[in-house]
Amino acid sequence: MSVPILKQGDVLIASIQSALTDRDLLQLKDELAEKVGRLRSRGVVIDVTALDVMDSFATRTIRSIAAATRLRGAETVVVGIQPEVAIALVELGLTLDGIATALDLEEGLDVLVEVMEARRRDR
Amino acid sequence: MCWSRSWRRAAVIDERRVPIDRDVDIVTARQLGRELAAEAGFTGSDLTLIATAISEVARNIVVYAERGEIRLGRTDRNGREGIEVVAADEGPGIPDIQQAMQDGFSTGRSLGLGLPGARRLMDEFEIVSEVGKGTVVTMRKWRP
Amino acid sequence: MADQATDAEAPFGPAGLFGPADLERRLRSGGVGPEDRAGIGEIKDEVLKHLDEHVAAFFEHLASFPEAQALLRRPDLMEEARRLERDHLVAMASGTYDRDYVEQRFRLGRLYNRAQLDVALFMGAFHAQMSSIGRRIMQRYAKDAVGGFARFSAFKKIAFVDLGIVVDAMMTEREGTIRRQQQAILELSTPALQVRERLLILPIIGLLDTFRAKQLTDGLLKAIRAHRAKVVVMDLTGVSTVDSKVANHLIQTVAAARLMGATVIVTGLSSDVAQSLVTLGVDLSRLNTIGDLQGGIEEAERILGPASPRIERRPAVG
Numbered sequence: 339m340s341v342p343i344l345k346q347g348d349v350l351i352a353s354i355q356s357a358l359t360d361r362d363l364l365q366l367k368d369e370l371a372e373k374v375g376r377l378r379s380r381g382v383v384i385d386v387t388a389l390d391v392m393d394s395f396a397t398r399t400i401r402s403i404a405a406a407t408r409l410r411g412a413e414t415v416v417v418g419i420q421p422e423v424a425i426a427l428v429e430l431g432l433t434l435d436g437i438a439t440a441l442d443l444e445e446g447l448d449v450l451v452e453v454m455e456a457r458r459r460d461r
Numbered sequence: 462m463c464w465s466r467s468w469r470r471a472a473v474i475d476e477r478r479v480p481i482d483r484d485v486d487i488v489t490a491r492q493l494g495r496e497l498a499a500e501a502g503f504t505g506s507d508l509t510l511i512a513t514a515i516s517e518v519a520r521n522i523v524v525y526a527e528r529g530e531i532r533l534g535r536t537d538r539n540g541r542e543g544i545e546v547v548a549a550d551e552g553p554g555i556p557d558i559q560q561a562m563q564d565g566f567s568t569g570r571s572l573g574l575g576l577p578g579a580r581r582l583m584d585e586f587e588i589v590s591e592v593g594k595g596t597v598v599t600m601r602k603w604r605p
Numbered sequence: 606m607a608d609q610a611t612d613a614e615a616p617f618g619p620a621g622l623f624g625p626a627d628l629e630r631r632l633r634s635g636g637v638g639p640e641d642r643a644g645i646g647e648i649k650d651e652v653l654k655h656l657d658e659h660v661a662a663f664f665e666h667l668a669s670f671p672e673a674q675a676l677l678r679r680p681d682l683m684e685e686a687r688r689l690e691r692d693h694l695v696a697m698a699s700g701t702y703d704r705d706y707v708e709q710r711f712r713l714g715r716l717y718n719r720a721q722l723d724v725a726l727f728m729g730a731f732h733a734q735m736s737s738i739g740r741r742i743m744q745r746y747a748k749d750a751v752g753g754f755a756r757f758s759a760f761k762k763i764a765f766v767d768l769g770i771v772v773d774a775m776m777t778e779r780e781g782t783i784r785r786q787q788q789a790i791l792e793l794s795t796p797a798l799q800v801r802e803r804l805l806i807l808p809i810i811g812l813l814d815t816f817r818a819k820q821l822t823d824g825l826l827k828a829i830r831a832h833r834a835k836v837v838v839m840d841l842t843g844v845s846t847v848d849s850k851v852a853n854h855l856i857q858t859v860a861a862a863r864l865m866g867a868t869v870i871v872t873g874l875s876s877d878v879a880q881s882l883v884t885l886g887v888d889l890s891r892l893n894t895i896g897d898l899q900g901g902i903e904e905a906e907r908i909l910g911p912a913s914p915r916i917e918r919r920p921a922v923g
Contacts, residue, residue, distance in 0.1 A: 357492065360484035360520070391491055391509060393516040394578055417866065421826035422509035424861035429510065430578040433860045440866035441833055449866070506823060539711040 341366045343373060348380040349450060350412075351443065354388050363399040371406045379412050381450040385443055387418030397432040404437045413453045415439065417446035473534035473545050475500075479519075481550075482528035487519040490531040498544050501535045502604050511544060511602055514582040517575040518548035518598050526552020526595065536601060543584075543603040551595040558588055628707055635766035637759075644759035645700050651745050652698040652738060652760075660690045662737035666730040667722075676720035686720075689713045690734075697763055707770060714774030718782075724772055735764055784816070797828035803835040804905050806898075810843035818854040825858060829867045836908050837862060838901040842873030849885040856891050868908060869893065872901035 344351045404414040415438045440446035479490040494515040522529040529550025536545040580586035583600040590596040667673035746753025859869040895901045
């Protein structure tokens, strides 16, 4: 099951619809890296609302998506982490340090604007 | 008195087996585990913790042993209900379990968080491994 | 090379009350020796011969007490209780006292708890049952009263060990019930208050133990989702002590809230509590702490910005 990636202005929105296999996750990572480069996107929102499990592999892949897109000049925000999933992640010691998070897509886009502005100021 | 044997082998009912040899089987195993845990009376974040632990041990099979199986079942001890997850493979085995159980250790492509992570998510965790023969991980979680 | 780590020595039973060594200890404390086991072996058939009579003695004793009616009037519970009592006498007379034996006693303890049978009444019925057994044994050993008494004493030693297990199981069960009731009360007593859009205040009052801290996490994360909260002010002014375990739990809660996209501000942590936590090695820098509730709300307002309609923030669809 591949993840649809929508382009909205200079932001890419990856909206995960159902449980993903490891291969799906890796494919998402490649596609996002490619699209960010080709479309010169400034931000990426990954919507994980539909994920009922985020294990160490999924979390590691999301971290590497954030790292890869940052290298190409885009910021990543993860939105929609469910309360139960958040508890499991913390128990696992996986706290996504350094990656912005938000409650939902709308909030994520707000956060992205803030993060992109902060980055611009830092430069 | 045959204590240790009766202790280690809690009666498991409703056992379901999921063969594991590709990444999609990891998803199947954890979804089935979540269903079974719900049937056993688990609720809320416990369901997610159980499903996540299954995901970790199932991936361990795919990454290190290529194939194996996950056995899921409801169990009962002293009238307390729980779920038992067994991840068995005939892969290369783990030479140093102590080391593998430390956070951050890795011999493959994983973060190495699989086993210690799964242990933190469950109530009981048991691992038996023999180099060249395989690994069996048994985990249990009891209903609060 | 085989390497293994097992939990074979782990405790079992309600709340991990019993361990393998514990049953041995209980048998030793009860003074059960090899000669007792031999003595029980000799009266086994005698006990089994009048099994129904002994089981009946237990329930006959209960019959005269109104508080036992909750059990006696439930055919399903009674059927199970009769069966368990029967199985139990068989196991007692058979002389194998292992894990299965203990587990059987747990089931009985749980059942009686469910039927709200109190411990004193249970002990009375148990005594009536022992008397019934004692009478039969003394009849059988009418010509050897000393021998009969010795054998019955052996049986009674097991009975007392047994009584200890059932009573402990009943008490532990009851504590579990109380804990569940406390949980319900606590859930009601820690409300998340919405002050303005996207801002929640969580005043915590009273004793904060590990159990309640877990409740708090679940409740807070759900409230964040339900209210679409962006900032939560967790006020600990009403909490007098926080141990390192609870403090670490709070740190985890804050981390989980962040994963959901919310910022948690902790207020009202007294300097005494803060000092003792630092001494215990808790890393308070991982908590966003602000002196008092007022300061916390101000900080939250600053994060949230003006409550007026927000500026156009969405990039144009391209």
